[in-house]
Amino acid sequence: MRRIDGHSSMGLVMLVAGVIAGGCASWSDRGTAASKSPLIPLTQDKTAAAVEFTFVPVTLPRITESESESVTESNSANELSLRESSNGEQTLAQRLQSMWQWVDETCIDPGLRSRLAENGLRIGRVTDQQRFESRLAEMKPIQDQVGTFLAKTSVATETKQGTESIQMQLGRRYELPVRQQTKGNDVAMVRLGGEIRGETVLDPQYLMAVSLVQGRASGELRLRMRPEIQHGALKQTWVGQNTALRIDSKRSVWSLEELEVDLVGGEGDMFVISALESNAGIGSQMFMGSLYDGKNQHTVLLVKLAHVPTSIDPLK
Numbered sequence: 001m002r003r004i005d006g007h008s009s010m011g012l013v014m015l016v017a018g019v020i021a022g023g024c025a026s027w028s029d030r031g032t033a034a035s036k037s038p039l040i041p042l043t044q045d046k047t048a049a050a051v052e053f054t055f056v057p058v059t060l061p062r063i064t065e066s067e068s069e070s071v072t073e074s075n076s077a078n079e080l081s082l083r084e085s086s087n088g089e090q091t092l093a094q095r096l097q098s099m100w101q102w103v104d105e106t107c108i109d110p111g112l113r114s115r116l117a118e119n120g121l122r123i124g125r126v127t128d129q130q131r132f133e134s135r136l137a138e139m140k141p142i143q144d145q146v147g148t149f150l151a152k153t154s155v156a157t158e159t160k161q162g163t164e165s166i167q168m169q170l171g172r173r174y175e176l177p178v179r180q181q182t183k184g185n186d187v188a189m190v191r192l193g194g195e196i197r198g199e200t201v202l203d204p205q206y207l208m209a210v211s212l213v214q215g216r217a218s219g220e221l222r223l224r225m226r227p228e229i230q231h232g233a234l235k236q237t238w239v240g241q242n243t244a245l246r247i248d249s250k251r252s253v254w255s256l257e258e259l260e261v262d263l264v265g266g267e268g269d270m271f272v273i274s275a276l277e278s279n280a281g282i283g284s285q286m287f288m289g290s291l292y293d294g295k296n297q298h299t300v301l302l303v304k305l306a307h308v309p310t311s312i313d314p315l316k
Contacts, residue, residue: 048167049212049221050307053176055160058096058139058298095139096277096298100124102132103272108261116259117276118191120283121227123261126270126302136300160299165306168212175228176208178286178301188229190282192258199254201231206286209255219266219308225273226260227282228253256282267308273301 105113105124116123126132160178168174182204189198206229213222232252238245259282263271275283275298287299 047309048169048307049305049309050165050167051210051212051223052163052165052302052304052306054163054302054304055178056136056300056302057141057161058136058300096274099132099135099139099272099300102126102128102135107264107271112259112261115192116261116283118281119259120276120281121259121273121286122276122283123263123271123273125263125265126272129270132270132272141297166210168210170212170214172211174210176210176225177205178208178299179206179289181205186285188254188282188285190256190259201229201254202233203231205230205251206282213262215264215266219310220264221266221305221308223263223265223271223303223305224260225263225303227256227286229256263303265305267305269305271303273303274298 100122103124104127105122107125108116108123113123160180164176166174166176184203186201186204187198188201188204189196191197206227209226209228211224213224215221230251230253234249234251236247236249238247265271273287275281275287287301289297289299
């Protein structure tokens, strides 16, 4: 048996201690890295396009005669003056019409714009965001404590509220619900080609099918939005995927291809989608509902191209 002298023994002890110390240090570093809070928000992916969808509720506050006269601005021939009804309160048409003076509706093809109007929808590109948002802010409802609490729990109104930001990839389909799902039967009616088409739908969910397409110019995107109605019970189907089969559950879909719009713009551009004041058609079914206290609620949808990747940051 080989003899271990005192110097060798001491060296061996120091070697083992060094290995243990090194191992403990390494384990400690890994533990520190793993202990970071999972609640730290992820950084935004700059190579993906970001689109913001903001649902703004609108009410009709009572105004005085002096306020009604002051809304006419002489420095722009295109701006509209508001008129009061006989009881001193603005009508829905007058209140909503005022915000469209800062919106360019010619970005939509005239034929499509006519079809949208027949179905209670109005869409355009905001030309002066600051003044438009200021006017829209004037029409926001003043909620009491009950209304504020219920709004946070999506109970106060049938339509949506708040802002939703989506990082989008080219060609991929996204679904944007525009109101709470309606319980029971509802009658959806659409006017196309001079004819009215109606269908009774069960538990309908009104939404926008959204997809993104590269624009023709650098820094330009085409955002396609199509009204859809999902309804009925879930149906299970077998779907083939990568030489395998999986079960997919879907509801019946009424897709209104004739009302699909292309919103073309660059970073920072904003578009507005709203129901017409006629309170009829698919527009009112998508953007009008009842509040918790029984009052009617009108919702305006703002669509903003928050981030458009540059040519050196290709879209995913």
